[in-house]
Amino acid sequence: MSGWIDTFFDSYWGPTGLRTLGGLVAVLLPAGALVYIYLFKLMSFVQSRIGPMEAGPQGSLQLLAEVGKAFQKEDIFPRKADKIVFALAPFVVLMSTFLLVLVVPFGPDAWFVNLDTGIYFALAVSSVSVIGILMAGWASASKYSLLGGLRAAGQLIAYELPLVLAVMGVVIQAGTLNMQDIVLAQAEGEIFGWGGIGNPFILTQFVGFAIFLIAMQAELTQPPFDMPVAESELVSGYMTEYSGVRFLLFFIGEFATAGVFAMIASVLFLGGWWVPGIDPDSNLFNIVGPAVMFGKVLFVTLLIFWFRFTYPRFREDQLQRLCWKFLIPISLLNIVVTGVLKVVF
Amino acid sequence: MTAVSETEQLRYISQQAADARVNVEIETEGMTLNLGPQHPATHGTLRIIAKLDGEQVVAAEPVMGYMHRGYEKLAEVRTYPQVTTLVNRIDWVGSFANETPFILAAEKLMEIEAPPRAQYIRTILHEMSRIANVILGIGDMGVQVGAVTPIFFAFRDREYVLNQIEAVTGGRFHPNFDRIGGLKDDLPAGWIQNTKNAMEKVREFCDQIEELMYGNEIFQARTRGIGIIPADIGLSYGLSGVNIRGSGVDWDVRRDATPHGLVYDKADWKVWTHPDGDSYSRMWVRLQEVREGTKIVDQLLDDIPSGPIMAKVPRIIKVPAGEAYVETENPLGVMGYYVISKGDLNPFRVKIRSASFNNVSITPWLLKGVYVPDIITILGSLYFILGDIDR
Amino acid sequence: MSDETAVAETDEAEIVEVDEAREALLSELTSELADGLVESHVRAGDDLWIRVHRDAWVDAGMTLKQMDFGYFSFLSAIDWLPSPFGRDMNSQVDLTLTPSEDADDEAEAEPMETGVAGGETRFQVFARVNDITTGRAVTLKADLPDDDLNVGTWIPVYPGANWHEREAREMYGINFVGHPNPRNLYLPGDFQGHPMRKDYALLSRRIKPWPGIVDVEPMPGDDDEGDDS
């Protein structure tokens, strides 16, 4: 390594800058891939279409075209809107996504921050996006936006609970809140004394995984829980009045958050960056770990988007009923059973 | 009787959504939500002004006229054959069906009858336009409840039907094919087999959509017990077609009062009803209707008689003085033309009784007390075409 | 066949056939409505028209509803005034843009004649109700004098009449007494005039007159031997 690189890495600002860059890559790259693979191509396949084909081979550059289009558009502010709040709202939503990705490990040494309270931190900052959505809904000075914002807030607050409770099972089983340690616990775990494939928690915490997926779907406001943006009722909900770059930010936020939540789900339940058969301490994982993560993210998001393309939308009260009468009791039961089994075994 | 049923309906809704009613007691500012005329849900330019309490509708008032084209007035200055061009545009999704009752009314006044072959083809095309229309309605219902995929399936399979209609009439959307005394042209070669294949595709679509949409728990949760129309209320509002059969009224103009000139009695088919009267039952009956439609088409295709397709009519058609009302079972419901002639080239007065106008007129009663998302599903299940309301 | 023979045949058929069911219905209605029923017409095997007195309009609806005619089909109005702009729009004689003078001429030239079940005035409201269990249907008409275009509303009987009455109101200027919401249905709120009246000029047709029938599509099967009239 030459001198200036050493100096750069030994300084404080060097790694900090690198981390920021890494965060951007870790959020935007999967988001773009998800939009192309699922929104453009899988959705078209499901709906008997071929999707975008003109921009680039198999339409793979369509996303760039869309981004370029969004940048060319006029940034419209409704006349009665609260300008500052209206302008800031998309950034607040996107900020929560970037804070989320901080605690996600991509390899034994490839992480941004290794917090002891990693998953707790992630669940905490995921709720920040509600503020942004409420800001957008209120500041747009539109009834559709306001209704959409209120629906989103009610939904996100309600589904935070099953989300956290579903994670609790994993935390009890792993005995730690640290995301890196959760991965290691799965890598080094054993199923009835057999450690051939470790112990991915999807096997022992299947109920938790299912609840986590459902709650995640609701947190992401994807169908069947997309009332906040229900296009046949509220036009676009809290995004109705946005155009151009600010709409693009919401759009990125939607898919980036899907990607990051999928990362968290794969860390919690699918073993994160680890694959069976390789020593989890191996340096190899610093290279293939991100790729492994991406593969698992693709699997989780496949579930998310498959539901999105297939299912109709719940009504608001049915959504709340599902949450309070079904998901929360089951996840509480899951915690009790996990705790008892943890003590027994 | 209205008052009693209205209270009953409100009580029903309050029971059914008891969980979400907690916030009703909190005093919130009333809100007026304006759905439309530019709104993705009202497919067209219907506008609904809904007074809300929270998300519950206190009063809903449809506003239309954004697409009123005055066909009744225009028909008075067109000759009879020209009127078919106008009425094609009323329900533009199943155009051919609009022509039939008007032509039949004119034939009734002229006391002529189309040859049997023309009657068969007319009936077949009438049913095919029903299929083309209702398929789209079913797919559209998917969009209304938030599933995007069904409408793409609907458009995909509707294409097979439209191709066949185009093959015989030359027009995909506005065939303009019916003539007083018969039809414009005979069937092209190979059409019968192709149409049977298309009907097979439509049946596949029905199976597919039944699994994908009707069997879905969320779809059922969104439509079961929502938007209930009791039979007597529906009748007094003049609801017709699927919307009244979904309330358990076993009445189909095709079977009970087929106008002279359509040969529904030559096929073996069934009128489906559903006793519940809610959104789901309407959509369910609609799906069965598509299946029955394909059966009718298949059977009629098998025994089309040969012969001319045009009766002897004068070159310049003057319709004798008189009045005649002919109604047929159209995709959206009963469509009728009350034609008054004074023996001229053009009708003196044409009253168009379009199905959607009556079907939608029940909405102020029906939408009272429902939630905003239910407005959309109820409107979707009533299934109207704006041109059919505004004329 | 020519028009004259067709009409003649119709008349003959009506004289010969007797529709017992409809006659029975008519007699029942006559006894129920008594003086309210002014005139009636039965086309055997097809349809039944009754013309009621204007004051009996709501009663007639009520009576029919009690007689199981629960299905409301439509309600509208007819303007029997012959068009002051020429009866046949293919006639090239009347191309003036000042209807007032011509209107009188034409009205005098063409005596107003009303249709089935008769009529004495220019405006009639008419409606149709069905009994879906037996398949019977009745078309009702009621005369409205020109200077008093008021008639009772049918909303208490058939709530579905609401929008039809609003449409008839804006299109013909008929006032439905007791209508709770007599606003325009289709037309803008400040629209002047009643478009469906015969003396309301269809402007586009006035500006660019109809050229007449310029091309007649050859009818299939219609060979040279056809006797065109």
Place this chain on the structure above:
Amino acid sequence: MTLLAQVASDFNELTSSEVDIAQNIAFGMIAAVMLFSAFRTVTTANVVHAALYLVIVLAGVAALFILLGSDFVGATQVLVYIGAIIVLFLFGIMLTKARLGDDESVESERRGMGALVGILLLVVMGYALVDTFENAELTFGEPEPIAYVPTEVTVGDVPTPVLEALPDVFAGLGDDDEVTISQADFDSLVPEVQRRVPGAEVFGNNKQIADSIFSQYIVPFEAVSVLLLAALIGAIVVARKE
């Protein structure tokens, strides 16, 4: 060692003076933003703006907690205050008076009283702070090394008791004797991965908080839980009252 690992190992050493500077700058910025937002919270006439300024203040508090290295408290601050309480605030405001622009009724005439309460609070809290930390001293420089030695380490592939792994250090010591080992010895003794094994190396406040809540403060903790349950049931009863 790969590049990533190199970077990662650098991340751990949060002791350099550069980091101190960065922390000070960050503290200054956060504090300035917090002060401004707190001031605007009470002076703005727009209720929603006030709530949003409060969000910034609370987020600043969370940032300060994280800056002090107690990420658990920081995350809790975000979860409870920003994620729940403020959202409920906004919810209520938007449901009841979702009015854009300034609200005259917010301009209260009782400013004198408000100022009095503010000053009173400042005096009380200032006194409490001074009273508590009057004689406390801040220590600069290297903190004392805390050595934690596992009872078992892996030598080769064999789990071996510590005493056998480093005989020269532990020779002749009893069970209760304290020993000091060098960092190099510690590193060689406990490989990096070993240190990340769950529960092996948790010195963080996380564990301490958990321990204290579930041992020392178990009774108050449970009491609070029951209180919250009572409040929950009460709220449902009030809301359900027919």
